[in-house]
Amino acid sequence: MKQHAVFLNCSLKSSEELSNTQALMDEVAQRFERRQITCEHVRIVDYQVGYGITDNAGPEDEWPKIIEKLKDADIVIIGTPIWLGEKSSVSKKVLERMDGSQEITNKEGQPFFYNKVAGVVVTGNEDGAKNAISSILFGLSYLGYTVPPESYTYWLGEAGPGPSFIEAEGHQHAFTMNQVKKMVHNLSYFASLHAEHKIPPTENE
Amino acid sequence: MKQHAVFLNCSLKSSEELSNTQALMDEVAQRFERRQITCEHVRIVDYQVGYGITDNAGPEDEWPKIIEKLKDADIVIIGTPIWLGEKSSVSKKVLERMDGSQEITNKEGQPFFYNKVAGVVVTGNEDGAKNAISSILFGLSYLGYTVPPESYTYWLGEAGPGPSFIEAEGHQHAFTMNQVKKMVHNLSYFASLHAEHKIPPTENE
Amino acid sequence: MKQHAVFLNCSLKSSEELSNTQALMDEVAQRFERRQITCEHVRIVDYQVGYGITDNAGPEDEWPKIIEKLKDADIVIIGTPIWLGEKSSVSKKVLERMDGSQEITNKEGQPFFYNKVAGVVVTGNEDGAKNAISSILFGLSYLGYTVPPESYTYWLGEAGPGPSFIEAEGHQHAFTMNQVKKMVHNLSYFASLHAEHKIPPTENE
Amino acid sequence: MKQHAVFLNCSLKSSEELSNTQALMDEVAQRFERRQITCEHVRIVDYQVGYGITDNAGPEDEWPKIIEKLKDADIVIIGTPIWLGEKSSVSKKVLERMDGSQEITNKEGQPFFYNKVAGVVVTGNEDGAKNAISSILFGLSYLGYTVPPESYTYWLGEAGPGPSFIEAEGHQHAFTMNQVKKMVHNLSYFASLHAEHKIPPTENE
Numbered sequence: 001m002k003q004h005a006v007f008l009n010c011s012l013k014s015s016e017e018l019s020n021t022q023a024l025m026d027e028v029a030q031r032f033e034r035r036q037i038t039c040e041h042v043r044i045v046d047y048q049v050g051y052g053i054t055d056n057a058g059p060e061d062e063w064p065k066i067i068e069k070l071k072d073a074d075i076v077i078i079g080t081p082i083w084l085g086e087k088s089s090v091s092k093k094v095l096e097r098m099d100g101s102q103e104i105t106n107k108e109g110q111p112f113f114y115n116k117v118a119g120v121v122v123t124g125n126e127d128g129a130k131n132a133i134s135s136i137l138f139g140l141s142y143l144g145y146t147v148p149p150e151s152y153t154y155w156l157g158e159a160g161p162g163p164s165f166i167e168a169e170g171h172q173h174a175f176t177m178n179q180v181k182k183m184v185h186n187l188s189y190f191a192s193l194h195a196e197h198k199i200p201p202t203e204n205e
Numbered sequence: 206m207k208q209h210a211v212f213l214n215c216s217l218k219s220s221e222e223l224s225n226t227q228a229l230m231d232e233v234a235q236r237f238e239r240r241q242i243t244c245e246h247v248r249i250v251d252y253q254v255g256y257g258i259t260d261n262a263g264p265e266d267e268w269p270k271i272i273e274k275l276k277d278a279d280i281v282i283i284g285t286p287i288w289l290g291e292k293s294s295v296s297k298k299v300l301e302r303m304d305g306s307q308e309i310t311n312k313e314g315q316p317f318f319y320n321k322v323a324g325v326v327v328t329g330n331e332d333g334a335k336n337a338i339s340s341i342l343f344g345l346s347y348l349g350y351t352v353p354p355e356s357y358t359y360w361l362g363e364a365g366p367g368p369s370f371i372e373a374e375g376h377q378h379a380f381t382m383n384q385v386k387k388m389v390h391n392l393s394y395f396a397s398l399h400a401e402h403k404i405p406p407t408e409n410e
Numbered sequence: 411m412k413q414h415a416v417f418l419n420c421s422l423k424s425s426e427e428l429s430n431t432q433a434l435m436d437e438v439a440q441r442f443e444r445r446q447i448t449c450e451h452v453r454i455v456d457y458q459v460g461y462g463i464t465d466n467a468g469p470e471d472e473w474p475k476i477i478e479k480l481k482d483a484d485i486v487i488i489g490t491p492i493w494l495g496e497k498s499s500v501s502k503k504v505l506e507r508m509d510g511s512q513e514i515t516n517k518e519g520q521p522f523f524y525n526k527v528a529g530v531v532v533t534g535n536e537d538g539a540k541n542a543i544s545s546i547l548f549g550l551s552y553l554g555y556t557v558p559p560e561s562y563t564y565w566l567g568e569a570g571p572g573p574s575f576i577e578a579e580g581h582q583h584a585f586t587m588n589q590v591k592k593m594v595h596n597l598s599y600f601a602s603l604h605a606e607h608k609i610p611p612t613e614n615e
Numbered sequence: 616m617k618q619h620a621v622f623l624n625c626s627l628k629s630s631e632e633l634s635n636t637q638a639l640m641d642e643v644a645q646r647f648e649r650r651q652i653t654c655e656h657v658r659i660v661d662y663q664v665g666y667g668i669t670d671n672a673g674p675e676d677e678w679p680k681i682i683e684k685l686k687d688a689d690i691v692i693i694g695t696p697i698w699l700g701e702k703s704s705v706s707k708k709v710l711e712r713m714d715g716s717q718e719i720t721n722k723e724g725q726p727f728f729y730n731k732v733a734g735v736v737v738t739g740n741e742d743g744a745k746n747a748i749s750s751i752l753f754g755l756s757y758l759g760y761t762v763p764p765e766s767y768t769y770w771l772g773e774a775g776p777g778p779s780f781i782e783a784e785g786h787q788h789a790f791t792m793n794q795v796k797k798m799v800h801n802l803s804y805f806a807s808l809h810a811e812h813k814i815p816p817t818e819n820e
Contacts (some may be wrong), residue, residue, distance in 0.1 A: 073425065091254065142560060149523075149551055160789070335753065336495060343749035494711070505698075
C-alpha cells in the first residue's frame with residue numbers, strides 16, 4: 001500500500017515568498033519520494049485559519065480543508081522557523097487547531113491522529129531548534145501520533161544574526177543531512193509498520 | 206508623574222466572548238488603579254495583526270496602533286491562556302511583532318521597550334503557567350523591558366479538564382491573589398523608579 | 411517472549427523516604443505486571459551517579475550498573491517530581507549520562523536505546539508536568555527510543571502550594587488514572603511490536 | 616559603596632578541568648572589575664552539594680557555604696553549558712537549593728534574594744541557549760532577583776557537533792561580546808540603583 005506524507009510549513013511568510021524551512025522540508029520530501037511515498041506541501045499562511053480550540057472556526061475558516069489532508073496522511077511533518085528561540089506562532093496555531101479536532105475519530109473510535117507517524121523540521125539563523133522540536137513532538141504525541149526515534153532535522157547557524165538555510169547552503173551541512181536521512185528512514189519504517197499493525201483501542205473506548 | 210499600564214490580552218477569543226484571562230488581568234488592573242496607575246486593555250484578536258518579524262505588515266495591519274499604545278505605557282502586562290501546556294499562539298505572534306519593532310528607538314537610541322517594566326498573567330484549566338511565564342518574561346527581557354521580582358500571577362486547576370478561572374472563583378484563590386499583590390507592588394515600584402532613573406545607553410560607556 | 415520494564419525514579423529523595431512519584435509509577439507498574447511485563451524500580455539517588463557526558467565517570471561511579479538495567483529493558487519509564495515548574499535535576503543528570511552512553515551499540519550498530527519504548531510519569535504539587543514531559547520525551551526520542559502516543563501520565567494540584575499525590579489520593583483522580591491506562595496500553599503494544607519488528611539500521615539503505 | 620558579583624559556574628566538570636563557560640564568564644568578570652565591581656567565582660561541582668528543596672541537606676552538605684556567598688553578592692551570574700538543548704543538571708540543582716533557601720530573609724522580611732540583580736551566561740557547541748536562559752531567568756525572578764534588560768550572553772556554534780567556545784575563539788564573536796557589554800552595563804546600573812533604592816516589603820509581610 002502506498003504511503004502519503006503531508007508537510008505543514010508554519011513559516012510566517014506566504015508561498016509568494018521563499019521559505020528556508022521549505023527548502024529543508026524539500027530535502028526530506030525528495031527522499032520520501034524515492035521510497036514511493038507521495039508528498040503534499042501546505043503553507044499554512046496561504047489558508048484562512050481562524051483562532052480557537054475547535055475543528056471549525058466559522059464560515060470563512062479553511063482549517064477543515066487541512067483536516068482532510070491530515071486524514072489522508074500516513075506521515076505528517078511540521079516545519080517551523082525559529083523566532084525568539086522558539087517555534088513560530090503559526091505552528092502553535094496549528095497545534096491548537098489540531099487539539100480542537102481531537103474528537104474527530106477513526107472507525108475504531110480513536111482520535112484520527114492515531115496510527116500515523118510524525119516528524120519535525122526546523123530552520124533558523126540561530127538557537128532554538130531543540131526547544132521547537134520538543135514542544136511540537138510533545139504536542140503530536142499528546143494528540144495521538146507515533147513518534148519514531150530521531151524523527152526530526154534542523155539547521156541553524158552560530159549565535160546571533162547570520163545567513164539562513166538557503167544562503168548558507170545548509171543542504172550541504174553534514175549533521176543536518178544525516179538527520180534528514182535518519183528521520184526519513186525511521187518515519188518510513190514506522191509508517192509501513194502501522195500499515196500492517198494498528199494500535200488496538202483501549203478497553204473502555 | 207502618572208504611570209500608565211497596557212494589558213495585552215492574548216486570548217484566542219475576541220472581546221465578544223468572556224475571557225478568563227481578562228478576569229484575572231482585571232484583578233491586577235484594579236489594584237494598579239488604586240495606586241493612580243491608569244490602565245488600558247487590548248484584546249489582540251479584536252485587531253487585524255499580520256504575521257512577520259516587522260513593525261508594519263501592510264496596509265491592513267493594525268499592529269502600528271498597538272505600537273502606539275506600547276509607547277505610551279510605563280508598564281506592559283501580557284496575558285495568555287494555556288493550550289497544550291504553553292502560552293497561546295496569539296501571545297507568540299505579539300512577541301514576534303514586538304521583535305520586529307525593536308528598531309523603533311527612544312530619544313536615547315535604545316529600543317523603545319527600554320525603561321519600561323513588564324509582567325505576565327496566565328490562566329488555564331491546568332498545567333503550563335510557569336512554562337508560559339518563562340517564555341514571555343524571557344521575550345520581554347530580550348526586547349529591553351525591566352523584569353521586577355515575581356512579576357507574574359497565574360491560576361490553574363488540577364491535572365486534566367476542569368473549570369476555568371471565573372467558574373472556579375479563582376479570584377478567591379489565596380496563592381493567585383497573593384501573587385497579584387506582589388506583582389502590582391513590584392511593578393509599581395520599578396515603574397516609579399524608572400520615572401526618575403533611566404538606563405543610560407550603552408554607547409555612552 | 412516476556413517483556414521487561416525499568417522505572418527510573420528521579421526523585422530528589424533516596425528510597426528511605428516516601429516518594430509521591432513512586433506511588434504513581436507503582437500504579438503504572440501494577441498494570442504492566444497484570445500483562446506479564448516484569449518491572450524493576452531504580453531510585454537514582456540511591457546510586458552514586460557522577461556528572462559528565464560519559465558512560466563511566468570513574469571508579470566510584472555506579473552509572474554502569476544502571477546501563478545494564480537499561481540494556482535489559484524493553485520499556486523504560488522516567489519518573490520525576492516538579493520543582494520550579496520543571497523536571498528534577500536528577501532526571502536531567504540521567505539524560506546527560508544516557509547521552510554519554512550513546513556509543514554503546516546493539517548488534518546492528520545502533521545506539522542500544524533503539525527498539526525500546528519510553529514513557530514518563532510526573533507528580534508535583536502544581537504546574538509543570540507538560541514541560542517536564544516534553545523535555546524528557548524529546549531526550550528519549552533523541553537517544554533512540556520509540557515514543558508511542560500519549561506515553562505519559564501526571565498528577566498535580568491547583569496553582570500554589572498544596573498536598574502531593576499520596577496525600578491528595580491522586581490514585582483516584584480520573585484524568586491521571588485514565589492516562590495510566592492509555593500509557594500502559596500503548597507502551598505494551600509498541601514493546602510487543604518491537605519484539606517482532608526491529609528498526610533496520612540506516613547504514614543498510 | 617562597592618558592588619560585589621558572584622559567578623556560579625554550573626559546568627559538569629570540576630575546576631581541575633578547563634570550562635568553556637568559565638572562559639565566557641571571565642569576559643563578563645573582567646568588565647565588572649574595570650567598573651570596580653569585585654568578582655568571586657564558584658565552580659559548583661567542587662563543592663558537595665546535596666539534593667533536596669532545603670537550605671541544609673545534612674552534615675556533609677556544603678550548600679550553606681554558597682548561601683553565604685550569595686548573601687554577600689549584589690549581582691549573581693549563573694553560568695551553564697548546554698546538554699540536550701538545555702541547561703545542565705548542576706544548574707537545576709542550584710536552582711532547587713536556592714528554592715529551598717527562600718525562607719532565609721533579609722532585615723525587611725523579604726527572601727534574601729531581593730534587591731539583588733541576576734544574569735546568565737551560556738556556552739554550548741550548538742543550540743539551546745535561549746531555552747537555558749529563559750528557564751534560569753524565570754527561576755531567579757521567581758526567587759526574588761531583579762532582572763535587568765538583556766541580562767545574558769551566550770555563545771554557540773552551528774547545528775550539530777563542533778568546537779566549543781575556547782577552541783572557536785568565541786571571545787572574538789561580535790554578537791556574543793556585544794551581549795557581554797550590554798549585560799555588564801545593565802547589571803551594573805541596576806546594582807547601583809538597588810544600592811540606593813530598596814524594594815519596600817509588600818504590605819502583609
